[in-house]
Every structure is written in structure tokens, then in C-alpha cells.
Amino acid sequence: MSENLHSRAQKLLAQSLVEGLGATDQSWLDAHLIECAECSREAFNTRELLRAFRNVPVAVPRDLAARTQMRVRLRAQESAQSSSSGVLLWVIAVASWLLGVFSAPLVWRGFVWVGAQLHLPKPVLEFGFVLWWTVPALVAVAIVLHQRAVTNGFVGRGFSRDVQP
Amino acid sequence: MTNDTQTLADGLRRRDPDLLDRLIEQYQQRLYRYLLFLTGEPALAEDLFQETWIRVLERGHQYNAKSRFESWLFAIARHLVIDVSRRKKFRSLEELADPESSQPYEPPDPRAVSALQLLVARENEQAVQLSLLKIPAYYREVLLLRFHEELGLEEIAGVLSLPISTVKSRLYRGLDALKSLLPGGAA
Numbered sequence: 001m002s003e004n005l006h007s008r009a010q011k012l013l014a015q016s017l018v019e020g021l022g023a024t025d026q027s028w029l030d031a032h033l034i035e036c037a038e039c040s041r042e043a044f045n046t047r048e049l050l051r052a053f054r055n056v057p058v059a060v061p062r063d064l065a066a067r068t069q070m071r072v073r074l075r076a077q078e079s080a081q082s083s084s085s086g087v088l089l090w091v092i093a094v095a096s097w098l099l100g101v102f103s104a105p106l107v108w109r110g111f112v113w114v115g116a117q118l119h120l121p122k123p124v125l126e127f128g129f130v131l132w133w134t135v136p137a138l139v140a141v142a143i144v145l146h147q148r149a150v151t152n153g154f155v156g157r158g159f160s161r162d163v164q165p
Numbered sequence: 166m167t168n169d170t171q172t173l174a175d176g177l178r179r180r181d182p183d184l185l186d187r188l189i190e191q192y193q194q195r196l197y198r199y200l201l202f203l204t205g206e207p208a209l210a211e212d213l214f215q216e217t218w219i220r221v222l223e224r225g226h227q228y229n230a231k232s233r234f235e236s237w238l239f240a241i242a243r244h245l246v247i248d249v250s251r252r253k254k255f256r257s258l259e260e261l262a263d264p265e266s267s268q269p270y271e272p273p274d275p276r277a278v279s280a281l282q283l284l285v286a287r288e289n290e291q292a293v294q295l296s297l298l299k300i301p302a303y304y305r306e307v308l309l310l311r312f313h314e315e316l317g318l319e320e321i322a323g324v325l326s327l328p329i330s331t332v333k334s335r336l337y338r339g340l341d342a343l344k345s346l347l348p349g350g351a352a
Contacts, residue, residue: 014337014340017312017336017340018311018318018333018336018340019318046340046344049344050312053297053308053312053313053343054312056297058197058198058201060193060194060198061207061211064193064197064211064214064215065189065190065193067215068193068215068218069185069186069190071215071218071219072182072185072186072222073182073185073186075219075222075223076180076182076185076222079180079222079223
């Protein structure tokens, strides 16, 4: 039997496993495998190889699912808590902003009065007025960023510890 | 889109804890096997198994119910493996991220068929298991997804974020690699 026929049969055999064959090719291959002992043996061996591959034993650690379920539930609770505290933070921020906007004229009048008492120039008053509003916000941002960095650092260290071999 | 996948997507969006418990139970064998095949390290596979489900919890809203859940699950797991491989510089897993540029594939030994026959004669499944770890991870992965998980070519392409042509090429080469690495193949 010609070498080309064997070569074609082996190619079709692999193709049948990987992407499937059309009816014509499948019929040709089936007929060839009946006639050719060598290719038939190759087909049998390949099927056996895949069977052995599928039967490679993999034992899942006994309590892995339970540990994972517990960890997922804990994370879900943490997320829910952080989500509700995030909403609270937004409410406080909005309330603070509104309070700031509506109280600004009153605060400015206070600054003018203090400036008049201390004979301060207007640019100093304006600079002080700007600081009055920006410093608390900057401090709040710094605190939030610090807390986030601490949290991320903890989580990052935790995970990298977990993946040590 | 089936009702099942839509129900699943809704549950994941709600972060339904009971649903997640069921999914962890249901997919534990397949996911752990996939991770173990990729990493070759049981302890690391366990860590990644847990981390995968944390990601499922956090990104459940991204599952769109158009694909099978397992394809989405394997894609998440795969990204985690690649992340870890970048941090830890596993040789085999680095190949997973960019196989074509790492090393050329050696064609199988022409004596592979006789080695295969030897294997079949002995019914030596342990030999397959040992051989698997010698195969580059990117071949191991496609072989697992195709012949263990029985995913279609399009689904595998989705998991790997690769064109179908590349998936096919890896499958053909992976089959050859599997045959060539069996006992006696190098003898």
C-alpha cells in the first residue's frame, strides 16, 4: 500500500480527533482502517492513549471545596460591609459639601470680621479662606488613601504568602 | 442563551451564596484538575482554586450567559495562573503565556508509534501521567480542554483568547508531543 495513503490516513485520524471529519473523509478513513492493519493499529493506539489521558487520576483534596466555600462566603460578607460603608461615606461627603456651600457666605463674613480686627490684608484673608475649605478635604483624602494602602498591602502579602511553594 | 445559563448569570450577579456553594461543589474536580495540569504543583493549584472562586464572586456580573459557565471559569483560572507565573517565573507557565516565542517545537520521534504500542500493551496510565508533565504547558492545556473537558474548538479559543487556527495547531502538536514522550520514545 502506498506511503501516501498511510500518511493521509494518519492525517485524517488526527483531524478526526481535533476538529472532526466530513462524511467523505470519514468514509475513506473507515475503509482504509479496515484494509490497513498498520493504520488500524495506529488508530487503536491513539484511542487508547486518549483513554489513558482521560483516566489520569486527580484526587481533589478532601476539604478543598469546604474551605473554598467558607472563604468565598467570608469575602462576600466583607464586600457587603465595605459596600455599605462606602455608601455611608458618600452620604457624608455630599452632606458636607452642601453644608460647605450654604455656610460659605457666613464663614467669609467671619473671616472679614477677623481680618478687620487684626488689620490683615485681603489676599491673606482669601488665602486663609481657601485653606479653610481645602485642608480638611486634603486630610480626609490622605486618610482614605493611607487606609486603602494598608488594606491592599495586607491582602497582597496574604496572597503572596499563600502561593509560596 | 439557555434558561440555565441565564439563571446562573442572574445568581452570580446577585452573588447568591448558595449558588456559589453548589458551583464550587459541582466544578471542584474539573477546575482543580485544570489547575493541577497547568501548574504541576498541588499546593499552588489549591491556592489558585480558591482564588478563582473569589474572582467568580467578585466578577460574577461579567458572566454574560452567552457562553458555557465552565469556559468562563477556566478563562478566569487561566488568567490567575499567568499572573502567578509572571510573579514566580515558572518556566513552564511562562510558556503558557507566550508559547510561540519561547521555544521551537521539536518534531516527534519517528519511533513514537512503537513506544505507544508498548504503552498500550502495558496499559500504563501512570506513564501518561508522568509524560504529561514533560509536555509544554500550552499543549497540556489544550489537550485537557479538548479531550478531558470536551470543549469545542471555539470554546477553547474563547478560554485561551486565541484564534481557532492556533488552537487547532496546538492540538495537533500536543497530540504528537504526547505520543513522542511516552516510555521508549527516546530509547
